[in-house]
Amino acid sequence: MTVVFVSELKKASKRLTCAKRYKIQRKIREHNRKLRKEAKKKGVTKRVKKDPGVPNDAPFKEDVLREAEQRRIQVRSFSASRKLSSVYVAPIGHHICVINASEVIIEVLDARDPLGCRCPQLEEAVLKHEGNKKLLMVLNKIDCAPKENVKKWLNYLQREFPTVAFKASTHLQDKTAQDKKRKEPNRTLGLISEAPSFRGSCLLELLQDYARKRQTEGPLRVGVVGFPNVGKSSVINSLKGSRVCNAGVLRGVTKCMQEVHIAKNIKVIDSPGILASPSNPGVALALRSLPSTHKQDDVLDAVRDLLKHCNNQQVMLQYNVPAFKNSLEFLTLLAKKRSLLQKGGVPNTRQAAEIFLCDWTG
Template identity: 55%
Template sequence: MKRPKLKKASKRVSCAKRYKIQKKVREHNRKLRKEAKKKGITKRPKKDLGVPSSAPFKEEVLREAEQRRLQIEEEKEKRKQAKKDERAQKRKKEKEGATKDPEPKAKKARKDEAQRKQKAVEKNSKHYLCSELNKVIEASDVIIEVLDARDPLGCRCPQLEETVLQKNKKLIFLLNKIDLVPKVNAEKWLQCLEKEAPVLAFKASTQIQDKTMQEKKSRITPSNCLLDRSRAAACFGQNCLSDLLTSFYTASNREGALKVGLVGFPNVGKSSVINSVKGVLACNAGVKRGITKSMQEVHILKNINLVDSPGIVALDSNPAPALALRSLRVEEGLESELQAATTLLKHCDKTQVMLLYTVPDYRNPLEFLTMFAKKRGFLQKGGVVNTDQAASAFLADWTGAKLSYHCKPPEHSPLPSYMSEASVAEMKKGWDLKKIKTANEDTLKGVKFPNPASSISFTSRGPTAGILNVSEIFAESPAVIKPAPVSIDISRSSADDAYDFNVDFK
C-alpha cells in the first residue's frame, strides 16, 4: 500500500504471506528436482579430473595444454584488434567523405525524385498508354471489351473493335455494373449487343481484400446470401466467365495458356473484373480514374490468364458532355476536376441538380460547389470552403459506382461499317451461345436492381472515338470542344413519390 507523501509504495508484506510464498517456492523446486531425477538429468557439472599422477609423460601433457590455452587467447585478442581497426577505418572514410561532399544524401534524393517524376510523366503520356494497349491486343487470343451498363454505347470504341477484327481476334462484350440500371434496361441492352458479338452480364465486387489481409471465409447460409445481394461485396457472373473461357480453351485444342485481354475506357471496371474472378486483390482498383498504367498478366485458372490494360485514350474531338461524364480529360491532365465538374454542371439543368443533391437555387456552378461543400463538410483551415474536394466528390458520383442512370438502346441498330455478317458469324464461332444466354438469365435473377423511378434516363451520344496508333497522337490537331445543349424532362411519380429525369444531350 502506498503511504501518503511517499514517492514509492512499500514492498513490505505480512509474515503469513511471506511464509506462504517461501513454501510455494520450496514445493516448486522439490517438484522440479523430482522430475529431473526421473529423467536422469543432473545440473552438477562434471569435475575435471585432470591428469593422474601415475600417467606417463604427465609434465609434457600439461605443457601442451597450457600452450593450447595461450594460443586460443592470442587468437581472441587478434580478432578483437582486427574489429577495432576495421571500425576505425570506417569512421575515417566517413569523415573524409563528409569533407569532400557535405550533402551527398540530399543530392542523391533529389536525383531519385527527379527520375521518379520523369517516369511518372512517361507513364501518363498518350504515347506510353497506346503502346501498352497495343501490347495487350497483340499478346491476347481473346479480347473482352468491358462496357459500363449505364452507357454501353458511349463506352464502345470503334477504332479498337476494328483493330481487333483486322487481327482476327475473338471479341466479347462484358456488360459491367448491371446493378446500377433497371432490370428491363439491362435485358434490352443484352439483346441489342448480342446481335454483334457474345455478351456477358457481370457485376464486379468492389470490396476485394488483399491476399495477406484476407480473413478466413465464414460459412455462408441461404439467409446470408440474400443479405449479401444488396452489398458491394457481392459478385455475379464470375462463374459464367470462368466456365466460358474453360470450355473455349478445351474446344480450341491449343497448346500453352489462353491469354484473355480486358480493354475499355477508364473506370469501366477492368481491374475489378479481374479481382472478382481471381477472388483476391491482384490488380489495383478504385474510384480514381486511370489507376492502371501498364500491362499486367494475372493467372486465373489452369492454362487461362487475364491481362489487364490501361484505359483507351480518347480524342479531344469527342463531345464535352461525354468527356466530362467519364472524366477522360481529367485523367489525362488536360483539365482539373473543378473544370470538369463545371462543364458537367453547365450541361445539366438546375432543377435536376437541386432535386438530386437537395441544395437550394444557385446562380453558377461555383456557387453550387460551395453549397455542396458546406453540406458535405469539405472545409479547410479557418472554415474556408474546399471547392476542389467538392468537385472531386461530384465527379465520383457520376463516374463511380454510386449514381444510377441509364440510356435506352436504339430500336434499330444496324451493324457498324467495319462489321459484316461474316465477321459477326466468325466472332460467335466457338462459343456456346445457349449456355451464355442461360448464364445471363441466372445472373439477372440474383442481382438487386434499382427502382426505374430513381434512375436517371438520358440519351447517349454514341460511341467514343479513341486513339490506338501512336502516329495518330502527333497527327491529332487540337479541336475546340463546343458545349452541346441539354434538355431535361422531369416527371413525378405519385405512387413512389420519386422523380424521373430525362437528360437529352443534343
C-alpha cells in the same frame, strides 16, 4: 503636286499562264505517284475493301436492310443527344501488345453509358487482326443502372458481339490476407464485407468454353481493355476471387500490363485504360473522369448532362440537399452542404462539380 498614274494603283495579277499551271499539276501528280510507290514498297495501303452488301438472292433482303438502317439511325440519334464524339486515340502501345498476345479480347463497358465507353478503333483493330481473335463485351456496374435499362442495353449490344452483364465484387482481400485467415480460423472473420459478384460464374464458364474449343496448347490468353474507371481490374479480381490487381477510384491505377492465372487453362492480361483524344468535346473528356484538367464550363456542362439522366429525388437523398431546379442550383446547394466556399462566402460550384463527377466515376 504629285501625280499618280492609274497603272501604279493596279495590283499584280495572280493569273498563271496555261503552261505554268499544267507544269504545276504535272509536278503534283508525279509527287503523289512517288508517295504511292514508296507506300507500296513498305506494304502500306489506304485502299478500303468495298462492302459487298446484301446479295440480291439472299432471303429477307429487305428486312435485313431495313433493320440495319434503323440501327444506324438509333446510334446516330443517341450519340447526338449525349454530345459525345467517337474520336479516340488509336489503341497503341500496351493495347497493341494486349491484342497481339491475346486470343480473346474483353472490352469492359460502364452500364450507365455503354456507347460512350466503346472504342471503335480498338474494336476494328481486333476484328481486322490476323488469327481470328474473339471480341467479348462485359457490361459492368449493372447495380448503378436501372434493371430495365440493363436489359435493353444487353439486347442492343448482343446484336453485334457476345455481351455479359456483370457486377464486380467489392472489398476483396489480397491473397496473403486470405491465406492468413485460413491458418487462424478462431479469429473473428467478416470484418470486411465481400459482396459477391453477379454473373461472374457465367463469364468464367464462357471463357472455359472458348478454351476447350480451341485447338492450340497452353492456357487461353484473355486481354481486358477499356476506358479508365469502367472496372477492368475489378472484373479480374472477381474472376480470381481475390485482390490480385490494384483497383481504385482514381484514374490510372493500372500503369502496366499484368498477367493473372484465373484457372488452369485461362490466363488474363490486365492493361491500362484507353485515353480519349484531346479533340473530343470538353463534356466527353469530363465524363471520362478527367474533370480537373478542363475548363470550368466543360465540368459544369458534364454535370448538367448527367443530371438530365438522373432521378432528382435519388440525387437529393444521396447528397442530402433540398429540391433544385437546375444543375447550377444543385451545385450551389452541394457546395454549401460541404462548406466549399470561396472568398466572401461564394459557393465554389467548380469544386462541387468535381466531387460529383468523382462520385460518378467511383
